[in-house]
Amino acid sequence: MEERNILFGKYEMGRLLGKGTFAKVYYGKEIISGESVAIKVIKKDQVKKECMMEQIQREISVMRLVRHPNVVELREVMATKTKIFVVMEYVRGGELFAKVVRGRLKEDLARKYFQQLISAVDYCHSRGVSHRDLKPENLLVDENENLKVSDFGLTALPEQQRQDGLLHTQCGTPAYVAPEVLKRKGYDGSKVDIWSCGVILYVLLAGFLPFQDENLMNMYKKIFQGAYDCPPWFSPEAKRLISKLLVVDSNRRITIPAIMRAPWFRKGLSASLNTFSIHDKLEEKEELLKSSSSSPAFFNAFEFISSMSSGFDLSSLFESKRKTGSMFTSRCSATAIMARIEKAAKGLSFGVVKVRDFKVRLHGPSEGRKGRLAVTAEVYEVAPEVAVVEFSKSSGDTLEYAKFCEEDVRPALKDIVWTWQGENVCSNDSNGNHNGNGKVDGTTMT
Template identity: 50%
Template structure:
């Protein structure tokens, strides 16, 4: 089925997947799934939808496998990793709605011949950034190869297919993994030995094979007989072609070292002279499921035609200055009855939607500029960066932790013309670090803005719900 062009109109919900996505051509398929190109009919954005047959995964005992893949994809959100937007399900199917990467597989590019050194190095730098990010969050891919690496329309690399990935929770008592998996030509020698292996070192080996392929145009270990190829891998028998520079040859020999104890680590790779040429660390953040990258040394972010300038924590603006900046912005979102229900002690629904993050709300009579200025004051004292978009403020720490820098989001909602609800939650980083920051800095800093009783009573909720339902009945009658 061909996709309609973005300009084509159609009756919403008719012939659409769950009333939201128009399914197009088949992009690929596996043992239990098919991947289709699709279009979000509301935003006109293209996505890739992975369709999984429930009956097949139940028969194959793969329910825990699917759950783990979802958990992993939510954990590793990075500019060089294919993003999972949402998961939906019907009685018969499970749907992964994912980022659509237009450029195809890296394999197709390499199949045309070896790459220039600068291009290969750029791809390798992006690959190592993504793999290092995964390892820092306890995720190990275990099947890295050019077929599982995609390229977007700008030539940026995107790691995909985490179906064979593992997480640190699966490590046995000996501190090693034991599952035999991967693609023969890219598998590390210790996996072949079947005595247990460190998954991080296995991923580094695969990255080394990929780098060799990018630069040479062929595999370092190859033979029509798989057992002969395995023997070459186990012994580490490979030869670099004459056009490899001495620096690159030395790097590859350390990446493809048969002893995992002396094989290079990700931090060592990032300090290597050949690797560091032209390399710039990329920092990033998420806003409304969109990823925004900030390269070190840049002061601005451009995305979707909007400039999001970085606030370098200068003098906190006065309320008058802040009001001037907000005058052209839309009003903050108003809360309806169902939003209020989530604030009530007896009707809290947040646990159903939060992915393990911490969340707090309070009611304030302070003006919106005052609330934003107070958050900027806290950021200035704690050396956090501030990002602002409409009535949302993000505070971003600079210290790298196991789960990345701590990022805190605050959003302001209008309850009445004179009252605002402020919602504060952890967007990224370690929960323990967030709890400490909240108790030490956020709560004391925001206390002056809080009304004495920030919890809305159930009676007020019922009153608002009744009022809301009455208005809806009038609308229905008018229709």
């Protein structure tokens, strides 16, 4: 009988779906729900060797930031000492490229994919994210014929811009890349994405590229000149839209709001493609689930390892969700921990306000240098016998907060602490002796 490959007791890993330079993607299945997932397995040593750590950080960070129906969803990130496991939505239909290779698409289907692409790209741009490598190979199609944008490895975030507010890295796929990128000058990442969307629309309707030549330099010349011809089967409205997308001068190129107003684009447009209403509903649902939860939030094992160890630190990826704070682990139950925090706070004359189950806000007894100190304390579940407790400053002076953590919180809670952030993790046996194996639920934390 073939041995099952079980990951962290949560996923069963199956066949290989694809592989790259330093990562392999496997088909997986969530054990409890039976839901299919894709699991990207990245070897840490190869990432460090290839100096790709920043790219991996950026890709995971962006996937957490961009949650949209037409973007491949990041489910979870986990890690061991040697590998990172990125669990993503499994998209059954494969690449859009495979459909185009068989020939051009009918105009209505091409329009549907383009509408969904623009909806996703518009949402990415609203979050300050430029994809920079949009092409049919990076667009997946699910079993319901819905488009999913994937592969955020070349994504740009606002902090990558120079003082001129522009990006300067040459990247992307030559046939889909905008002329301003090839000119080795600064460029606006969102305008670059719009050019790529224009090339994609042309490809969907034509079945071939607008700018192509066996000689790469000749192809670049065509891109610089914006020299392309539309096949006779293109409708007048489609031609008009493409002519506004493939404009060499990026300042004159059509914007996404203008694309969405174009008659060709609006034809048969589904009301559900209102990007922001979709996302608002998702966020509203997530907040409702959080606020109604009667158990502590699950603290991703990857976040735990990143925050508590001195190894492969990707903790910065999660700071959009959680402010930097003082953190410790405990073997006590979440309920017992909350009771101890409240008792300690009252002993220090701090007011206690319950935010939701397993999350409280502590208010200082007097005005400080920058007003009254307010501290948030929250308990996260890592495993049945391990919880992570995090304190973060909500308001007040940073030095006063640091003093509160070091001189007040640590002594008051020392008997329920397993380890503080930055200290070595080691477990106690039944006699109270350290065994130093640092393992919880199959996840190495050394």
